[in-house]
Amino acid sequence: MAQPEQLAPTTAETSWFCCGAAWGPCGSAGGGACGNCRSGSRHCAWPNTSDNCFAITRPDKCGDTLLRRTCGHTFYVQHLCGSTEIAVTIADCGPQTDLWCGEQSCCSGKCASNRLLDLTPSAYSAIGNLSSGIMPVNIRS
Amino acid sequence: MDSLGRRRFLSKAVLGTTAVTVVGASTIGSFAPEAVAGQRPKLDVEPGAPDPNFVDGRVRSLGKGELLVTSADRSMHRIHLTSATSVWKLRPTTADAAKVGDGLYARGVRLPDGTLAADAVWLNIVNLQVHITSIGRTALHLDHHGDRIVGHVVAGTTAAVYNSTPAVSDLSLLQVGKHAQVIGAWRPDTNEVDLATVYAAA
The missing domain is CATH 2.40.50.140 (Nucleic acid-binding proteins)
Known part of the structure; x- marks a missing residue:
């Protein structure tokens, strides 16, 4: 059971999402559940920002018990095989964890399961390659 | 450095x-x-x-x-x-x-x-959470939050990742109605993308 708390990092998968004014299919993304999400800012989406959010994302179906964290909460994120840590604040609800239960991402023999966080392109590209689409990370609060 | x-x-x-x-x-x-x-x-x-x-x-x-x-x-x-x-x-x-x-x-x-x-x-990179609405020989038709997207299969490039397994060129396990994640390249000012990687649950 993942329960990110201060000094209690957990591993998970993360992907990226665009938000705010943007080009292409992202053009209609808007500011996310918190209203201030921007692709070029260090923002993230968290599956348990509210009851309504949780009802969609359902991380519990994958066996993950996530604490309620709301707009503006800060997480610290590091690639599972990287050395750089970034800080992001919650600006949206997501990812839809229950669609990908059991999925695993690995690097150098280390693996993480289940999508518990999405990052903006700015945040994701600071610790990974956007073309990878998904990567394993450590998350702490 | x-x-x-x-x-x-x-x-x-x-x-x-x-x-x-x-x-x-x-x-x-x-x-x-x-x-x-x-x-x-x-x-x-x-x-x-x-x-x-x-x-x-x-x-x-x-x-x-x-x-x-x-x-x-x-x-x-x-x-x-x-x-x-x-x-x-x-x-x-x-x-x-x-x-x-x-x-x-x-x-x-x-x-x-x-x-x-x-x-x-x-x-032109895009990362889309979609549902597959139909599958053709050269394209996938996708629903992206209610918007239709045409995903073109590019021979020699498009790959699928099923259940975290290594990427393969075989797209035959994709299923209509199922969700997928698409990494692709948008064709500017259209609703079309060229598919790089399709993540799916087989």
Whole structure:
């Protein structure tokens, strides 16, 4: 059971999402559940920002018990095989964890399961390659 | 190379003042974004803050070794490309793949004059959470939050990842009605993308 708390990092998968004014299919993304999400800012989406959010994302179906964290909460994120840590604040609800239960991402023999966080392109590209689409990370609060 | 050293290196590469030859990525190892990103200092950007070393916009004009990009807020950015810049457009490619009108994400080092020396540039890249509505021989028809997207299969490039297994060119396990994640390259000003990787549960 993942329960990110201060000094209690957990591993998970993360992907990226665009938000705010943007080009292409992202053009209609808007500011996310918190209203201030921007692709070029260090923002993230968290599956348990509210009851309504949780009802969609359902991380519990994958066996993950996530604490309620709301707009503006800060997480610290590091690639599972990287050395750089970034800080992001919650600006949206997501990812839809229950669609990908059991999925695993690995690097150098280390693996993480289940999508518990999405990052903006700015945040994701600071610790990974956007073309990878998904990567394993450590998350702490 | 530490942050200051990398900044000096990229600055000199952009300005053409370095005596060091910028060797291609394949010669001295990866210059992929994850490799260079790993050298960034911790918490270089405050949580929630705009990232000064990142640009999101569309290519307005092309110059020798540089792109002029307009962001959605109408701000203009001059982006320098060097032989050390990693460029992606459906697949890893070179700077000459950039066209006017392309969507762009770029990461690099902001120079004192306000321009960006790019470590990495992704052209037209999209990451879509979709449902598959139909499957043809050369295209997938996708529902993206109610919007129709046509995903073109590109022979030799498009790959599928089923249940975390290694990517394969065989798309036959994709199923109509199922969800998927698509990494692809948008065809500017259309609802069409060329498919790079389709993540799906088989």
